[in-house]
Structure formats: C-alpha cells, structure tokens
Amino acid sequence: MPNEVLIQKMQVRQQYRNLWHSDLVGTMTKDCPYFCFALWCSPCASYLLRKRALYNDMSRYTCCAGYLPCSGHCGERQCPEACLCAEVWCCFSNSVASTRWLLQDEFNIQTTKCDNCIIGFMVCLQQVACIFSILACITGSDEIEAASNILNCASDAVYCTVCGCMQTQHKIEMDKRDGKFGGGPMQPPQPPVMSRVEQPTPPAVGYPQYGNQAPVYAAPPPAAYPPYGAPPPGQYPPQQYPQQYPPQQYPPQQYPPPQY
Numbered sequence: 001m002p003n004e005v006l007i008q009k010m011q012v013r014q015q016y017r018n019l020w021h022s023d024l025v026g027t028m029t030k031d032c033p034y035f036c037f038a039l040w041c042s043p044c045a046s047y048l049l050r051k052r053a054l055y056n057d058m059s060r061y062t063c064c065a066g067y068l069p070c071s072g073h074c075g076e077r078q079c080p081e082a083c084l085c086a087e088v089w090c091c092f093s094n095s096v097a098s099t100r101w102l103l104q105d106e107f108n109i110q111t112t113k114c115d116n117c118i119i120g121f122m123v124c125l126q127q128v129a130c131i132f133s134i135l136a137c138i139t140g141s142d143e144i145e146a147a148s149n150i151l152n153c154a155s156d157a158v159y160c161t162v163c164g165c166m167q168t169q170h171k172i173e174m175d176k177r178d179g180k181f182g183g184g185p186m187q188p189p190q191p192p193v194m195s196r197v198e199q200p201t202p203p204a205v206g207y208p209q210y211g212n213q214a215p216v217y218a219a220p221p222p223a224a225y226p227p228y229g230a231p232p233p234g235q236y237p238p239q240q241y242p243q244q245y246p247p248q249q250y251p252p253q254q255y256p257p258p259q260y
Contacts, residue, residue, distance in 0.1 A: 050102075122158050
C-alpha cells in the first residue's frame with residue numbers, strides 16, 4: 001500500500017503546470033555564490049535547505065520528507081536535527097531529491113524537459129561507470145580499468161555539478177517564496193485603480209468640488225436655466241394660441257344652432 005501511494009504521488013507530480021523560477025542551466029548565473037557554496041559544502045547546503053523548506057519548524061521533519069520507505073522509522077521525533085544531519089551525510093542524494101519533491105508538491109512545480117535530460121544523463125553516466133568498474137574487476141584488464149577510472153571521474157564531476165545546480169534551484173525558489181527578491185513577498189492581485197490623470201473630469205455644475213474642507217457644490221452659472229415654472233423666452237406660448245381665453249366667439253350666439 002505505501003508503494004502504491006508513492007506511485008500515485010509521482011503520477012500526480014507529472015500533471016503539475018508551474019515551473020521553477022530558474023532552470024538548472026541558469027542557476028549558476030542566477031546565484032553564483034550559493035552555487036559555489038552548494039558545490040563545495042553540499043551536505044551543509046542540503047541541511048539548511050531542508051530546514052528552510054520546513055519553514056524552520058523541525059517538528060515537521062520526517063526522514064527523506066516521507067518519500068522513502070525509511071521515513072518515519074528513524075527516530076525523527078526524538079531528535080530531528082541529528083536525524084537530518086545523518087540523512088544529509090549518509091544519504092546525500094536522497095536528501096536533495098526529497099527536498100526537491102517537497103517543493104514540487106508544495107508549489108505544483110514540474111521539471112522541464114531540459115532538466116529531466118540533465119538529471120537522466122547524470123544517472124546514466126553513473127550507471128555506465130559502475131558497469132565498467134565491475135567489468136574491470138572481473139576481467140582484470142588495464143584498458144577497461146583505465147576507462148572505468150575516466151568514467152568515474154566524469155560521473156563524479158557531473159554528479160557534484162548537477163547537485164549543486166539543483167540545490168541552487170531550490171534556494172532560488174524559496175527566495176521567491178519568502179520575498180527575498182522582486183520587491184517583497186508576492187501579493188494577491190489588486191483591482192486596477194485609475195489615476196487622477198486617467199479619471200474623467202466631471203462638469204462643474206452640480207458636482208462637488210473637493211478641497212481641504214467639506215465638499216462645496218458649484219452653483220450653476222447665472223441665467224443658464226430659467227426659473228422654475230417660467231416658460232422659456234421667445235416661443236412659449238406659441239403665437240397661434242389665443243391671447244384671451246375663452247375666445248370671444250365662445251359660446252356661440254345661439255345654442256344649439258337652428259339646424260340641430
């Protein structure tokens with residue numbers, strides 16, 4: 001059952017859509033000092049990164065972040081700091097991979113194809129170097145032994161470089177999480193606010209004119225509108241309306257008319 005759960009987690013991780021802030025190739029230029037630190041003192045970098053990934057709360061620590069069968073069976077609850085030290089020194093590659101999976105699951109980060117190719121090349125080179133070492137032990141050939149030594153040196157160099165890049169990638173991602181660059185921690189998007197220049201200027205008539213005190217409404221210009229109840233000048237009432245009402249011929253002289 002635990003293996004099935006781990007397999008399901010790996011399958012879900014393939015559906016993640018977010019990307020690392022920096023790929024493995026660009027980590028050396030993004031943060032060269034930390035890459036050098038992770039290259040020359042890899043266990044110390046792994047210890048600090050795992051603790052930081054747990055938000056410095058070691059009560060949440062589990063060996064290999066709960067991704068391997070040994071997780072939860074190493075006495076982590078009694079002394080998590082000592083257990084983490086043992087993990088980064090004795091199982092360094094597992095500690096780096098566990099921190100990586102922890103960050104990926106927290107932020108839904110996928111690994112790009114280029115990063116997968118680099119990690120796959122590192123693993124394949126180590127396997128080839130191991131095979132040549134076994135063949136050199138079996139055959140006793142000096143040529144195969146020399147080839148195995150060259151492959152072992154190359155695989156070790158690639159392994160240390162890739163692990164340093166991975167740890168720098170993790171550090172950059174947590175810098176982004178903690179707001180160490182980019183102007184502070186990420187904030188939720190705010191609705192757009194129009195500036196004073198962008199806001200349309202309302203007409204002066206009937207709109208409050210704000211100053212340092214209470215709003216004062218501007219009065220309409222004089223003679224702009226006629227007084228209430230007065231007809232507009234000129235054409236009202238129309239000229240065809242009778243000046244006297246009722247007219248003089250109303251009612252008629254004889255009512256009803258004779259023909260009615």
